[in-house]
Amino acid sequence: MATKAIELPTAATSEKASGAGGAAAVFFIPKSVITELYTSGISVGTANTVTNPLDVIKVRLQLARNQLAAGVKPPGMIATGINVVRTEGVGALWSGLGPSLARGFFFGGARLGLYTPIKTVICGENSKPSLEMKVLSGSLSGGLAAAVTSPIELIKTRLQAAGRDPTVPKTSVGVIRAVVAADGVAGLWKGAMPGLIRSAILTAAQCATYDEVKRTVTATTGWTDGVELHLTSSMIAGLVTTTITNPIDVIKTRMFVGGKSYSGPMACAAHVLKSDGLIGFMKGWSASYARLGPHTVIMFLTAERLRKYAGLQSL
Template sequence: MVYQIITKEGFFKIYSGLTASLLRQATYSTARFGIYETLKDFYVEKSNVSKPSTAVLLPMSMIAGALGGLVGNPSDVVNIRMQNDSSLPTEQRRNYRNAFDGIYRICRDESAGTLFRGLFPNLVRGVLMTASQVVTYDIAKALLVDSFHLDASKKSTHFSASLLAGLVATTVCSPADVVKTRIMNAKGSSGGAVSILLNAVKTEGVGFMFRGWLPSFIRLGPHTIVTFLALEQLRKFKLGM
């Protein structure tokens, strides 16, 4: 796929929607990670425990994921449209110049409400992603340290735990990701999440929910690893953590 895009459309096409993707990370990711760490620190401070249990971490991550999905939905709509633009017929392409142009034109030509199209599956995905990603990372890190006696401060430990978190997150989030993408990329009124899901299952089978798992992991795996390695360094040097 990468080879075909580069040879047929040019090298920079593999970075289609980069501004929207950066804006999404600057809203969605910072919100969910920031809220999760804040809730976790608040609980540790109030309850005087060093490690919150999974039963405590899970609802914290779900709240953080839902709020992150809400904050990041507008940039996610623009991101998906920009990335999928070249697959549309020429007359249907939107040709947004950047993320902010996309947001402006959506509000002007459609409505501000369009920026929150697919909000429900995006909230579900935010909950699933954050719960599977951050909780899996915390559990995997604790397991590697307690059971395999790895050094909690070593980057190799952080790398291993984040790789496991990326695998789990990709698998758990795949169904919500597929439905969310179809809704956000749709033109006009194409039905809600349930009708799109039922129609896809009817015409393509249940397996459609895991379509694109490998490219999703190729994206989410390194993304998760880099994110947690960076977070651990921020925590080490007490920069905002």
């Protein structure tokens, strides 16, 4: 990892020479980490923009069971998308894009951008980390990012789930006001725990799978870093990640939208199990993969290209 650093002066550094040889308080951020964060943020933001319509459809599918009469089968992914366009217009497919971009840059940048630095700290710069260490690194970077940015995810999800209901806020500020009025400031972190768990598992599955598959494919085929290697690895990573994270995603979505309807993640999971059975935890899997598959591919392809331009090592 590069040793260059960006020096951020704190309040104590403004008068470096004051006192008898008073030492300046300086916080060093490695330049490579800053580069990791912004290249990752741009990569995830690009993927979020392209796949936002699929994210809207996924949210609507996951909530469809609660919005229909008992015994009525909810529509599929294509029918849901057509219905959204027909009743709300094409623009509705990009509902919540603002928070999605903010979340992509800050949350996505942190969870993906911190993966390599954390892995390096845990395993050492020149070592070959095991799969377990890659999973641990992904879990730490994903969990940390989710804990900080959970309110942005809540706002995005509520905007995407709003539909044409006139009682539901249609702006980020409106959502914040409604949540704070109903649940207090702490309500902005409603669903944070399943979100944190999902993010930790998502990042671990996504990054560790991509990392491991990429090296396995390279050893098997002899491919060097290039589009075919990145595409193959990211497609497999997207499939694995979707399957692992879908149950947590269902709980997270229902808690984000349901507010005080559920006392916690376990209560929400029990409700899903009682009302829909085990299959309910896979609700919206096709829409999730339709989004997360391309999202993973776009994210890693963009990240690898940006990393090359920025002088960083390949993921």
